Amino acid sequence: MEQVQSIDQLRALIGEVRAKRQGFVTNFYLDEFKHDVWIAQGDCFSEKIGDTLFVIRKDHAFWNVFYNSTSLEQLRNDLSLFTKDNSDCSMMFDVIGRDIQCQPVVTMMEGIGFKNMASLVRMMRPTDSIDYTSDASDICCATIDDVPGVSRLLHQYFDARVEQLPYDAELMDFARQGHVLLCKEQERMAGFLIYELNNTTLYLRYWFTHPDFRDKKVGSRLLKRFFEEGKDTKRQLLWVIRTNENAIKRYRHYGFSDENMFDYIMTNQQ
Numbered sequence: 001m002e003q004v005q006s007i008d009q010l011r012a013l014i015g016e017v018r019a020k021r022q023g024f025v026t027n028f029y030l031d032e033f034k035h036d037v038w039i040a041q042g043d044c045f046s047e048k049i050g051d052t053l054f055v056i057r058k059d060h061a062f063w064n065v066f067y068n069s070t071s072l073e074q075l076r077n078d079l080s081l082f083t084k085d086n087s088d089c090s091m092m093f094d095v096i097g098r099d100i101q102c103q104p105v106v107t108m109m110e111g112i113g114f115k116n117m118a119s120l121v122r123m124m125r126p127t128d129s130i131d132y133t134s135d136a137s138d139i140c141c142a143t144i145d146d147v148p149g150v151s152r153l154l155h156q157y158f159d160a161r162v163e164q165l166p167y168d169a170e171l172m173d174f175a176r177q178g179h180v181l182l183c184k185e186q187e188r189m190a191g192f193l194i195y196e197l198n199n200t201t202l203y204l205r206y207w208f209t210h211p212d213f214r215d216k217k218v219g220s221r222l223l224k225r226f227f228e229e230g231k232d233t234k235r236q237l238l239w240v241i242r243t244n245e246n247a248i249k250r251y252r253h254y255g256f257s258d259e260n261m262f263d264y265i266m267t268n269q270q
Helices: 007-018 032-041 072-085 099-111 144-157 168-176 218-229 245-253
Strands: 044-049 052-058 063-069 091-097 115-126 139-141 180-185 188-197 201-209 235-241 257-267
Touching: 007 032, 007 044, 007 052, 007 063, 032 044, 032 168, 044 072, 052 072, 063 072, 072 099, 091 099, 099 115, 099 257, 115 245, 139 218, 144 168, 144 180, 144 188, 144 201, 168 180, 168 188, 180 218, 188 218, 201 218, 235 245
Parallel strands: 063 091, 201 235
Antiparallel strands: 044 052, 052 063, 091 257, 115 235, 115 257, 139 180, 180 188, 188 201
C-alpha cells in the first residue's frame, strides 16, 4: 500500500485500469478538491491487486475503501485478497447506483463475508413555482470562525461511517462560498445546513437541528432558505438513510420523491 502524493498520480492509476479495456467497475468518482484535501492530510492511499486498484481513505477508526476494477468477477477475487491481507482493519465500502447495478455487487460482497450496514436513497425535487420564501432574520451564512463549531456538531451527531463527514478544509471552502447556512438563537448554534450549488442542481449535504432547539421550526427555516438559494436551478437533490422514516416524511412534505439511486454501505465488521 502506497500513500498517494497527487491528484495526477491518482488519475494515472485509474487510467491504467481503464487502459486494459476489459470493462470497468467502480465506486470511486474523482472530485479534485475533496480528494486533494485527503492527499494533503496524508490520509489517501492506493493498492493494486490483480486488475483492481483500491483507493483508501484512512480514518483513525476505519477505512473508506473504493475500487476500480475490470469486472465483477475480478473484483471478487482481488477484494477477497485485499480483505484477507487487511483483516484487522475496519472497512466501509459504498456501492452506488441504480438497483440493477448495485445488487450484483452487494450479493458478491455478502458472499465473501461483508454485510450491509445501512443504505441510502437519493431524493429529488424539481424547482417549481411554489413560494418557499423565508423571512427568518436569524438565518445567516457561516463565517470561517463558525467552522470549528459546525465541525464539532457534525462529528458529535452524525455517523462518520455512513455520512463520510468532510474535513475542516472542506467546510471552510463551503463557508467561503456561502454554502453553510446557520440558525443562531441565544448566541448558540441552533442548526445548520450545508449545500453544494452548480448551474442546474442544488445538492443538500447536511441538515441539522440541535436537540435543544427542536420543535422551534429551526429546520424548516433553514430548508426554506435552502430552497431560496436554488430558485434558479432545475432540481434539488439529497441522500437520506432509508430507515430514517421521519426525515423521509419531511422531505416528501416539501416535494421530494425517491429516485432509483441507492448507496449500500458494506462493511467487514461483524
